[in-house]
Amino acid sequence: MISLENISLELDVDEQKIPILHDLNLQFEAGKMYALTGPNGSGKSSVARVVMGIYKQTTGRVIYNGQDVGELGITERARKGIGYAFQHPPRFKGMPVKDMLEIAMKHSDQVNCQVLRDLGLCPEDYLERTLDNSLSGGEIKRIEIATLLAQNPKVRIFDEPEAGIDLWSFERLIDVIGNSHREDTTTVVISHQEKILNMVDEIVLIQDGTVSMRGNREEIWPQIKASAECACRSNCRLGEEAYAECPR
């Protein structure tokens, strides 16, 4: 189980402190699948980055299986079983897909060919390809997901795995994420996709840097729809009347 307790996050941008997350409390249990959803910029990826240790929380604690991991670096957390498939995977000049998968599999027993095949990437075509700009957006994204599956961590966070992925691969992707989930793993999928929201045990709605609601699809849906109509923040000086009915 992984839990975030009273997390706040401020990032230093151009010598200014920008608040990103605040008063955030969340538990993800083992054996369950979660979806994190919410508007663009609401803080979903930042939550994942705090869990992975890429961003260090300004206040609060990150507890993993009873241990406070909030002070540990990225490497230690990865070695303890936390994994994250990036929303925007970086590209690497000269590094073949094969090497990346091998790095991921150092501490797991997965087979590199299989994880690629599962995502509809023929190993013969892709193992030797380099992870540079020659790969398309959808290809790099699928390789990123394959890499997380190769790593096979206990806590697996997929950040918008569906982004840029074609319809055919999307069906496969949902199966792969579902099938890879086990009793001892915690799966968190950051997503805007209804199909993904439908397959999880619980949906967490993130808005304005904190958890605004948790529940199943039926419970969450009206809230999502309501906030979708209020694309502008409620205290925006322009069009105050139009947004008068917005929540918060």
Place this chain on the structure above:
Amino acid sequence: MLNALDKKLLEEVADLHGEPPGAFNIRKDGQGIERRSLEGIEINPKKDQPGIDVIVAEGKEGTVHIPVIMTETDLSDLVYNKIDIGAGANITLVAGCGIHNPGSGDAQHDGVHEIIVRKNARLIYTEKHFGEGEEGGKRVLNPKTVLVVEEGGYAELELVQIRGVDHTNRVTEVEVKAGGRLVMYERLLTDGNQTANSDIVVKLMEEESAARIVSRSVAQGSSKQSFFPRLLAYGPGRGHVECDSIIMDQATVRSVPEIWAENSEAELVHEAAIGKIAGEQLTKLMALGLTEEEAEEAIISGFLK
């Protein structure tokens, strides 16, 4: 006879385990020590100056190894090699220089290679540099390669120097004739107080000539690198230069590329970048369980592959 150190140096620069296959010439501490010619691949020592002539007959296929090793200190070796690849031949040539400098004096090798790839011939040329030593004596390597690719010929140069060489001043001059193609890969890693300088001039002389130059380097410590790749098209040729450097620590990298066309049908592209390792790349590999140092290693070794 080759001793264990010689063998190690040969392995580093020419990937040789024991006696080379095909034709070869091994030069050690300023002298040719072993040589084998084959039918169609003649290797002869020059009469008037140090060095060899490698003459490959028309249509011949094969491999040639001409490594140089240096195992003494206070030694400066200058050599002129001439390599003539006959029309239609297909040759893999492995040059390279390995220095083990045991003392505190300098060990320096200056090699001038004059290469001609005749009509429709094909040459894959690799030159690796390697240096080591204990007493602080400098390892210096100054290769000069002058290459002509004749009509329809193809030359691929792979020039590699990863650590261990204190100073290098590399000059590469290439002329590509009609229908000829040149592909050149340069890989360089310097650290400590090392300096490396690379001057490249590629001239696309006539129609359908093409060149692609890919230079990748990593500068660590307080090392200094400078690159002067120049691509000139006198006819309707196509050329692409890509220079990419990773800069670390207190290193300095200077890249001064030039593209120059004298024909309205010429197409020349140049890309150059200097930057540190991207934070997201490190983060990604650390999220897979590598330490920061391991992640850096993996990124650099991929980059220089």
